[in-house]
Amino acid sequence: MSKGYRQAPSGSSDKKRKDGKRIAGKQDFGVPGSGGSNPYSELQDIERIPNSQGGQLEQPRGPHVHDPHITGQTIGKATPLVDSRWKVTGQAEYGDDIRLPNELVGRILRSPHHYARIVSIDTSAAEALPGVRAVSTGMDSVNRFGVLPVTKDEHAMAQDKVRHVGDLVACVAAESEEIAIEALSYIHVDYEVMESIHDMEDGLLDSENPIHDRGKYHIGESNVQKRVFQQFGHTDAMHDAPFQSKSDWTFAGLHHGFTEPHAVVAHWDPNGRLQLYTPQQVPHYVHRALSSVLDVPMHQINVIRTFVGGGFGGKSDPFPHEMCAAILAKKSGRPVRINFDREEVYWINRGRHPSRIQMEVYADEKGRIAGIETDALIDGGAFASFGHVTTYYNGVLHTSPYEIGGFHYTGARVWTNKPASGAMRGHGAVNSRCAVEVAIDDVCEQMGVDPMTFRLANLLPPHCRTITGFRITSTGMRECLDEVRKQSGWDDKFRKMPLGRGIGVGCGFFISGSGLPIHWDPENFPHATVHLQCDMDGGVTVHTGAADIGQGSDTAVAQAVSEVLALPLDMIRIRSRESDTAPVDLGSYSSRVTFMNCNAAIRAAIELREKVLNAAWEIIGYHPDSLVLGDRRIYYKRDPAIGVSWLQAVHKAQADTGSLIASGAYRTPPMGGVHKGAAAGLAPAYSFSAYVAEVEVDPETGFVRVIKAWAAHDCGKALNPLAVEGQIIGSCHMGMGQVLSEEMRYGRTGHLLNPDLLDYKIMSVHEMPEVVPIIVESNDPEGPFGAKEAGEGPLLPILPAVVNAIYDAIGVRVNELPVSPDRLYSTIEKQCRKMGIKDPLDLPNPSFEPSALQADLENRAKEHAHRDLQRDLLKDRSSYVNGVLFGFDPDRPLPEQSEGWRESVTPTPEDLADPKKRAARAWSHVERRKRRDDA
Amino acid sequence: MSAPIHIPMVPSDPMEAWTARVNGAQFTELAHSHSILLDVLRDHVGTLGVKRGCDMGTCGCCAVLVDGEPVLSCLTLAFEVEGKDITTVEGLADGHHLHPIQQCFADHGGSQCGFCTPGFLVVSAALLDKEPNPSEAAIKEAIEGNLCRCTGYQQIVTSIQEAGEMLRNGLTGEDRTEAASDPHPVGPDEPTLPPGDAR
């Protein structure tokens, strides 16, 4: 323990009257605590103070706005999660661990049919069963809800029809689980089965019974839920480019596979307020949905987030079973607990959309990306969920990190009679990113350039705008690529390893917080708010609504506060569980928490800090500008011996108010284009990543093993490197699962074949290769202490890295995920047949002959590296938009400069001419309100 | 029209007394002959640290130690382990001190959402009990039945290795009952740096 500084002993707890007697009841707040683990106050650690503040911390990308508030307390140190002690002792209470006295057990009756009309429901026999306390059906709750206000299409229980196997029909609350299960079998439901659709392409067609009816906004009579068209740049000219890669991908649906099944407990307290305990990523949406479904004002509902046993997007919708629990609890007047078994988890789903993606990447003779054309048809299952956004994300999130000459996107999401798809880690970006990166590899192969070099020569610089108008601030893409290239030994391995052994690279790009709050105008209301409260004990309580789902958001917010106030983490207490005490927060999705909540927390902490510094000024007589916050102590810059303890200053500051409070909020700066859909994919910052994977492929069995992965992720600044590394490795685990084994398999009759963890193959410890997490810090100008997201972006690059590595190993391109041995083997067989080879072991091992372009691109990459550095350090402040690489002047509107430069989001018939495109077919329908017969 | 299926579940056979030692204390609970150990532990004994992830032996969240051996409690009838010695995650710490394996999972990122953690902890505690210096392969073999969706296992393996190291050095985990930092730091020291060197 280093030597610290002694406080001036407060020692005044023996206040005496003039006559020497103690004043009863007028004692100072004495020195509390039992001595503590470190009785000495540490000075600021000079090595953790940034250069810009006179410290020794290197800042290769220049200073950051938050530098003056860095005290060296916790930021950048590997910090165990603040709630990890609860978890390792088994005291963390997840949804099913909430046991209220006198509780009932709820159970849900689910549809056995894919698609059927409900003719009648008879619950009388169930109600008569002894021990049954409440039975409820769709009649008890007719209000719609849904996670997005524009697509509310869910009910607590089916109203007139059931839309997928497992759809909720009725529910029961009983004294025991056995009674509840038995009661379900007494509920008589008459169904009239209708023809169901299971293939997403059928969803594009007109149907007699569309799965939902959206009234005048319905698109034709089809099952198209959302369609998106975007066209930017030279979308015609790109088709003439000399190098073209066209592929047609099939991605299986995925489930999040969190270990904790959904569970919920509802209780109407004696005052008639609803207390709802639920493992939720977004408690606020549940709060809103409950209010509108139950017709109860929001202030009469308290949503309590329990510990969340993994979310990954799968616990971010308001769920019908949450409504059911509330309804049953109301009917029975007792607390009701509903917990899912593993199969039910798959019925509620909200996993990654099964998708078919047609990807075309064009490259010109100068080795630039002339354009990307994407057509994505995604299978939304029976409900909208986040699908509106997913449809956009499948396209707009691959307009970066590369500079492109054109971008043409058609996307459509259709309803089918499957459990609903929704948001899952890497929301909407994962599949199309995989397709883009593999296509780039293919283009490089045609051009004869190294895919590393090609990528490095085509990156967008920091502080620029993408082709659709996203504002990029910091980017560490180049450093990520450089790092993985070096650490993986890329140059010695690429196309140089024997048949069956391969290496591949992939990049990723993801939003760090969605720029548009779904429920309100960001002008009127901030994205995140944090309250701080400091009482006489000197500890600081943080009130935030951010949901810790295991990613460590509580820890990150605590760190932000502790850093600014120079308090040890154990003096920061997080209250993030109850909507009664937490300010409104949009929850944990779109990788927004670190960026938005920590920013709000920093603001609040700065306000608190000011109050305390002013108090210290009164005590020691030095102006706050010359005071420094060290560990639990405030002292004079030039003489650390002059100072007061945190507690003394706090008490002084509290003299008037008794308690100190402060509040901080974050809202995104104005940004983005004005076209329809411009807000989708808009974020205050973006994360970047580049991975290299090395694989072993057995050409005779099609079995793929990932040997090692190098994973570089630019998270701006690692507030907690331990957590960032955990996120990177965890993302790799999930991503590799998607490439190699995970899949929601539907049988010929449309039934889900593997609603369990045995056949839904999540990688075990044996399949999981070594992952080398590499943290790249680009110091984002607006992020909290420079930080950006690290939770979702790290998933994207692993898929294409593995697929590209498979090509390097055996020269076979796959375009169907997961690459299970049977699939890969049949592709190998096809390839062998095509090449007239008998033995797969005779497959030609891909080789690499650099063309003349290689040297050009290497030079360009070098120039760009210099350009990027200048821009990072703000030495070069010129504006930069996507297009400069193609000779445009960034300061004038691009369409003015070139005839063929398009910027449009409404398709003309010619734009959709290609008959082979799937999603484009969604435009063959006309919205009902625009059809003449309705006019 | 679907024919109603009737699954008779109640009344079931009468409950009988079931006895076992759980985390060092003797418990006698009423249970059915078909009661699952997981249910008895969670609903009657009250050790909610034992997690239910799948009910079918695929996730490992429900692992407990029976006489020191890892067992999936969701696949075990309560009466199969009648009279045995059961350890759940709650029984790893000694009251004051965390078990090294708990300490290391907390400190090295072995636990993110924490739902799988109780299972991993008891399984690896059993491993380290037998072999305080396990090879990486032995560790992987020990936890092969446990799924973790968050961590990608790497930090879990590190945590187990670190815990082995602690055990070999005879260290215990930190004392949970000791007070942490005092907001009012005091100490006997005088300044050790000349004025001005603070930053």
Ligand code: FES
């Ligand atoms: S609950 Fe026992 S293994 Fe999953």
Ligand code: FES
């Ligand atoms: S920590 Fe979440 S499943 Fe393992």
